[in-house]
Amino acid sequence: MTDELELLKKDWQNKEFNVPKLSYEDIHKMIWKKSSSIVKWILIISILEFSVPHLLYLFPSMREGMEVYEKIGVSQYLFGLSVFIYTVALYFIFQFYKRFKEISVLDNSKNLMRKIIKTRKTVKHYVIFSLSMIMVTIIIMIIGVYLNDNIALAFPEFKEGLANVSQEKLKITIMLAIGIFGVVLTLFMGGVYFLLYGLLLRKLKKNYTELRQLEI
Amino acid sequence: MNKELEHKFVTELQDNQNIVHKVCTLYTNDRDSHNDLFQEITIQLWKAYPKFRGDAKFSTWMYRVALNTAITLYRKNKKRIDTADYESVIFKIKADEYDETEELQLKLMYKAVKQLGDVDKALVFLYLEDKNYTEISDTLGISEVNARVKMNRIKNKLRTILNP
Missing domain, CATH: 1.10.10.10 (Winged helix-like DNA-binding domain superfamily/Winged helix DNA-binding domain)
Known part of the structure; x- marks a missing residue:
């Protein structure tokens, strides 16, 4: 085998590959093309993850939705929660930026892969945090509904229809609806996220595992 | 200054393009993917070029960036298509030598x-x-x-x- 590999080496080194040689102009054009590397994709997806949920508040319908919180009587708790969420989000953005900056194609392969995975982990933790905060919001709302003595007032548009429904029944229905909505939303967002990253990083993870196993 | 750097880079890469072609040949199975990977490696080399100080040979420096791009940064999945045609063209063995x-x-x-x-x-x-x-x-x-x-x-x- 060694002989065969040596033979291959000899052939390989003398090889002029049968591919068209690129001209100066060809290469010059290439250097201004956009990269499609996974690092670029991680950056794009992460910026979306950090910004999209906050951009949603710019829509008027979303702001009207916020009024529900007031009617249920939980807005002051949710305000406190938002302050906490933004503080933590800023911390995550800072961490992400720091780690992202460390990624260099000039590193050795193992370090490069490790740093990419570390950067992605920051985003992963952020997403887990965000999803738990959605759940906390949902729980606060459910508690708000539970403690509210006249929940029908929160939905004036349904006043007539709700007049002959008992308060207890109404509360349970609303609490269930909020709960189910929250769980579905969280699972959906989490599912999309992990699927996206799973596909994006499958190859990298496989190669990283292989390099790491060498060290054992 | 920037134009000068650009010119220097393109010339050096043009002279050493065979290394990149070899990496692309190993890691891709058709002509389109070959060109695509070549382009990504070129972009990565160019992005890293300002950090290349000339203390190593340009070609030595290229190996690392080219391989890192191929095994880590390059995203596209390798298509499992019939590659016989492509390979026989790429790996043309010079019959008279062996x-x-x-x-x-x-x-x-x-x-x-x-x-x-x-x-x-x-x-x-x-x-x-x-x-x-x-x-x-x-x-x-x-x-x-x-x-x-x-x-x-x-x-x-x-x-x-x-x-x-």
């Missing part, structure tokens, strides 16, 4: 190498480029001993592929 047995052996070897995993290919590539184990371990970030062990395993693997 006798028939050697020619057949070489063809089988190239085919076997193409079946290896990404990391194994990187080792074989550096080995074929006559890099020593210090350089191989530096590039991949593994210890020299492990690089040797791994290379031996690959040789065994190739042997199994060739003589099932």
